[in-house]
Amino acid sequence: MGHPIHIAPSILSADFARLADEVAAVERAGADLLHVDVMDGHFVPNLTVGPPIVESLKKVTKLPLDVHLMITNADAFIPEFAEAGADYLTVHVEACPHLHRTIQSIRERGVKAGVTLNPATPISLLQEIMGDVDLVLIMSVNPGFGGQTFIPAVFKKIAQARVMLDAINSHALLEVDGGVKVDNAREIVAAGATALVAGSAIFSEHDYTATIAAMRAAAETVVPQKSRAAVNR
Ligand code: DX5
Ligand code: ZN
Numbered sequence: 001m002g003h004p005i006h007i008a009p010s011i012l013s014a015d016f017a018r019l020a021d022e023v024a025a026v027e028r029a030g031a032d033l034l035h036v037d038v039m040d041g042h043f044v045p046n047l048t049v050g051p052p053i054v055e056s057l058k059k060v061t062k063l064p065l066d067v068h069l070m071i072t073n074a075d076a077f078i079p080e081f082a083e084a085g086a087d088y089l090t091v092h093v094e095a096c097p098h099l100h101r102t103i104q105s106i107r108e109r110g111v112k113a114g115v116t117l118n119p120a121t122p123i124s125l126l127q128e129i130m131g132d133v134d135l136v137l138i139m140s141v142n143p144g145f146g147g148q149t150f151i152p153a154v155f156k157k158i159a160q161a162r163v164m165l166d167a168i169n170s171h172a173l174l175e176v177d178g179g180v181k182v183d184n185a186r187e188i189v190a191a192g193a194t195a196l197v198a199g200s201a202i203f204s205e206h207d208y209t210a211t212i213a214a215m216r217a218a219a220e221t222v223v224p225q226k227s228r229a230a231v232n233r
Contacts, residue, residue, distance in 0.1 A: 005189060005219040006173060007212050008033035008066050010199030011057075012048065012146045019053075020060045022203070027063050029208035030216070033088075034063040035177070035197045037143075038081075040071035043095050044144035051077070051084040058085030066135075066197075068116065068177065070143045071095065075102055082109035090114030090137050093125050103132050116177075118142060119151050123160045131168050136161055138193070141178030146199040150179030155191045162192025182214045189219040 009031050014022035023034060034057065039048040057065060064087035071077060074091045075098075081089055089106045093115060096102045106113040114135030115126060119142060126136065138158050141148035154176070161174055175195035176188050185196055198215065205211040 006032035006195040008035040008197045009202045010035040010197050012037045013199035013203035023061050030212045033066040035066045038069050042072040044070045046144045051080040054084035078105050082111045088112045088114050090116050093117045123157050135173040137175045158191040185215045185218040189222045
């Protein structure tokens with residue numbers, strides 16, 4: 001960590017037969033977080049990994065584990081994922097009717113709490129919970145698969161989330177997930193994001209270091225809002 005923009009490779013696009021090597025490679029390549037996509041075949045039409053993989057990953061990397069739960073019954077699995085070593089646990093507002101209770105249950109286990117929402121869900125649903133989270137994740141594709149195309153309407157939602165977080169002086173990460181590439185990283189960060197998840201954009205490339213560096217360079221050409229205001233004054 002420590003970079004103004006956090007880059008979080010999503011292992012969904014990694015070679016699972018060589019998972020430890022892939023994780024070591026993105027760690028060496030300059031990643032800030034490791035994004036782990038948990039899917040249950042109910043909330044999203046795909047199946048991936050559970051707590052045992054998180055536990056194994058924890059043993060082979062120093063990167064904070066950014067665990068994205070795309071599961072119907074998130075509440076029931078929070079203890080296991082916390083125990084397995086998740087550093088961030090992010091839940092979907094659509095899957096958590098008692099969202100405040102869910103966020104408390106994550107935090108009381110010493111895990112950073114994140115909240116996310118699907119592209120068609122309005123950001124206003126997060127208004128009341130924004131002050132209680134460490135990470136807000138904006139989905140820029142319909143969750144379930146890697147390699148999909150970024151939905152441009154989401155730029156507006158990123159900007160709205162930025163305004164909401166700034167209004168309460170929150171330092172929560174504002175992370176964007178789905179279709180993030182070197183080519184759109186600048187625009188996503190200009191809208192207000194501080195963390196970028198990238199699966200296929202990183203793992204489909206031969207040189208992870210060059211790809212992460214290019215994404216970071218593109219993102220960091222954006223002048224932060226506060227210094228921009230200072231320049232204009
Ligand atoms: C989608 C997952 C994403 C996915 C992103 O459901 O939440 O994290 O891995 O993959 P790309 O970067 O390829 O769109
Ligand atoms: Zn994800």
